[in-house]
Amino acid sequence: MMSQHGSPFTRQALHLRDVFGEGDFTLLRPDSLCAPSEEVGVSTPLTLDDFACYRARGPSRAPQTVTPIDQFEDRAMDLLRPYLVCNPAG
Numbered sequence: 001m002m003s004q005h006g007s008p009f010t011r012q013a014l015h016l017r018d019v020f021g022e023g024d025f026t027l028l029r030p031d032s033l034c035a036p037s038e039e040v041g042v043s044t045p046l047t048l049d050d051f052a053c054y055r056a057r058g059p060s061r062a063p064q065t066v067t068p069i070d071q072f073e074d075r076a077m078d079l080l081r082p083y084l085v086c087n088p089a090g
Helices: none
Strands: 012-018 021-034 050-057 064-066 077-079 084-089
Touching: 021 084
Parallel strands: none
Antiparallel strands: 012 021, 021 050, 050 084, 064 077
16 A cells, blocks of 8 residues: 555546546545566566556446456456546656
8 A cells, every 4th residue: 555645635526538438537545556567587668657546436337348368367357337547647
């Protein structure tokens, strides 16, 4: 978990769109920082941003099944509603 410094977080209301749809969201509090990583000894040409993620309340959506595939698994999962909003962080 991150240590908080500076001013307390103020809830933010946003209208967002992603590949699953769009809607009104409220960012409730900071949740996590996602930093790009690579396996030691395996080079990658990617230059990726850090992402600051916030716990969010957003619209319910019709369940959708997706199958993300990476080196760890390829397993179908049902997306019910968003609960995090992640934004590139400098």
